[in-house]
Amino acid sequence: MKISNETKVGILATVAIVLLFIGYSFLKGNDVFSSDNTFYTTYTAVDGLTPSKPVLVNGYQIGRVSKMILQADGKIKTEFKIHSHYDIPKNTIARISSTDLLGSKAIVFEMGNSKELAKDGDFLASGVQPNIMDKVEPIQKRIETITIKLDSTLSVVNTVLDKQFQDDFKRSIHSISTSLKNVEGITKDVEGLVGDEKGRLNRIMANLESITSNFSQNGEKINAIMSNLNNITDKAARLDFEHTMNKVNAAVNDFQEITGKINSGKGSIGLLLNDEALYNNLNNASKEMDNLMKDVKEKPGKYIKLSIFGKKGEK
Incomplete structure (x- = not known):
């Protein structure tokens, strides 16, 4: 029995309508072939x-x-x-x-x-799910306060005789300010982080905030040490100070470079999350900065003239 062209067209049209209905239902989230609650x-x-x-x-x-x-x-x-x-x-x-x-x-x-x-x-x-911005917002709120402290520190750095260390320290201060601004930009693109990714970013942010907090809270002490750097008689103390600042400088520079690439569209947040060296460097720099500031508080006489603090320090 020969099927007419009209019948064929009718069958094809019916199949097309059924497929269209199934596809439309699927796109709406409905599965026509299963029983759902x-x-x-x-x-x-x-x-x-x-x-x-x-x-x-x-x-x-x-x-x-x-x-x-x-x-x-x-x-x-x-x-x-x-x-x-x-x-x-x-x-x-x-x-x-x-x-x-x-x-x-x-x-x-x-x-x-x-x-x-x-x-x-x-x-x-x-x-x-909580917004990742809630985790980063405390850092953003501190930008203005920290920047003021950093500017004050920079004015003292100009008196340091060691040109290489002076340049490195200036770059470190500048990098922190730039990095904070970069963070402000990329947080708009990382609201999708979950699980381990979110935890890793939070730890990176915590290390960066620890470094910036130390600069902010100990600005006067750092200024005093920078002014007196070449007069520190304890060579080990001076080397520790320079070593820590250089490590902070390197870690923050790396962070600035990566966040800068993300902001300019040359990479994704994965660059930041998957850089093991950066993660470890920021972590180590944060710990060394904490230890240095603790030592400065406990033994100010190692780093600075006692008269600056207005009391007799430990020798």
Whole structure:
């Protein structure tokens, strides 16, 4: 039996419509071939979450966001379809999280411990992953205060006779200021950090903040030491001071170079997170700076004329 062209066209059109429907449903987060449970939650802000984004448990996808509706109170009612063979405890938290360095969003289920299971149509508790900016903001707030201290220190550096050390120290001060400004720029692009990546960045930021805090809190002592550097009779103390400042200079310069590349579009935040040498150098420089400032406080007489502090120091 011969099939007419009209029949063939009709069949193809029907198949095309079915495929279009299936594809459209999939993009909306609906799977027409499976039986899913529907759950809901509400968010005050969705931070880039859209329908069809995955729902994950420990990185494994168990469903998709199917619908989002802005309500009259400004909150966003979010619907997600979860494969019916997964049991979801009633006290599970549906948290908006970032899944990569580009800021892609997903719902991550933090599975509860309740023996009572959520039923189809139930509302779950909601949450949003903390913004990485909250971790970096304390550094940004200190930029102006630290810069004032650094400018004061630079004015004293000009009196140091050792030209090479003078130049190195100036570069270190300048690098810290530049690095802080670079951090202010790249934080807009690293909100997607999660897990180990986020922890590593926090440790890098903590080391940088420790260094800048020491410059800020001990500015007067550092100025006094710089003014008296060539008169320090304890050669070991002078060498320790110069060695620490040189190490700080090298570590901060490396940090500035990498953050500068990221800001100019020549690399991603991965450059910062995966540079083992930079991570170790910043960590070591931070520790040595802490130890140096502790020694200066405990034994000021090793580094500076006693009259500067207005009291008799330890010899």
